[in-house]
Amino acid sequence: MRFLFALLMAAIAQPALGDDGGTKPTTLEPVSPWSLDYAETHCRLSRLFGDKDHPTVFFLEQYYPDSTFRWVVGGPKVGNIASGAEVRFQFGPGAKISQLGYTKLDLGDFGKGFSTQGPEVTESEPLMIKDDGAKGDDQSKEPQSQAVAGIPHLKSEIGRSIDWLALEPNSGNEVRLSLGNMQKPFEAMNQCTENLASHFGVDVAAQKVRRKGPIWSNRMDVIPMLFAAHPLELPRGGPKATFTLILLIDANGKPTNCQMIPMTAESNNWDKELACKILARRASFEPAIGADGERQASFYGTQVSFVLR
Structure with missing residues (x-):
């Protein structure tokens, strides 16, 4: 039986926003605890940010044990950030700035949003097939995260280095979600995906x-x-x-x-x-x-x- 439960994390101080002489980012603080959904086909961490009445939502999803994840963000503060071919973001301060393709989404009551991969997308890149069967730019790369020794997983040391997600629009101010330290959420996701794999018939041990x-x-x-x-x-x-x-x-x-x-x-x-x-x-x-x-x-x-x- 898969189920849903809430993760109550200890509050961890956020790093002070750096001031490089430009405009400081718009920072959205959490208005809910993390919630982890043990669903039949996936594991999903979710949290709400900003205004309780009109919140911004963040999802982190995995469908099997892996070293990367799909993430979704949406709401009035971020729904229109993704425009053009790619979106620029950073899981900071530990992960590098990334610029990746995305999928626009309608998130119902939350409004517009989008999804993409990160922050270790280079280890497990999606395969793109064009209509004529020709090789796309990323077709030559075999995803390596599934070939590693041991079971693939989100690395605790990477989670420990992440406290926020910064989203950079083509124009206007950067928006930053104060995620809180991601070590424990990453570890909880690893437990969930191992349970998911076992449910599918994998000998996790x-x-x-x-x-x-x-x-x-x-x-x-x-x-x-x-x-x-x-x-x-x-x-x-x-x-x-x-x-x-x-x-x-x-x-x-x-x-x-x-x-x-x-x-x-x-x-x-x-x-x-x-x-x-x-x-x-x-x-x-x-x-x-x-x-x-x-x-x-x-x-x-x-x-x-x-x-x-």
Whole structure:
């Protein structure tokens, strides 16, 4: 049984805002504790900031154990920050400034928002497929976070270095969410995703001591097959159809279980059963290596996006 509970964190002093001679950022303080949702398909941390009557919401989400995460922010103070091709942000003070693509969202009562990845997106980049099956700019990069020794996780030392999220609009003042120190929230997320993986059939104890995770050896051949088997009716240059893909991989490198989770409205009509059948027949992995040096069953997670250019 998955469930929802609140994380009551000790208050931790925020670093003083630096004054470089420019305008100080608009800082939004928390108006709720962290809440952690143990859902059937994901783990989600959420917190409200700013005005209690018209709050800004922040979500941090994971769908399997990983060293990076999807995050969502929305509300009257931040809903229009994302414009153009990328959004500029920093999980500070410890993480570097990043500039990444994003997906615009309608967050209901919270208003406009957007989602993207961070702060360790370079370790687990989404795969982009264009309509003609040609290789996109980020297709040549195999996500490495799933191939590491031990089970992938959010690093406590990175969480310990993060106290706020700064968002920089194209014009106007920077907006900063006072997240509070993220070490304990990161650790809570790791516990949740391990529970999620166990729920999916993963032997978490064995994964923690593995020497190497699985590597998808024919990834660039198989992903375009999914698009060809079920082309989506998307407007050219429009929103992406994005999915989270989770596979159980046996000791011979073959998928034995598959889960495709729609991440955008454009992906809701996808034939997930057909996609999983293609993956079962066609996908091939270098299997994980266990603590004893032998091949072992494991899991593989990634995000896939389809877009018409």
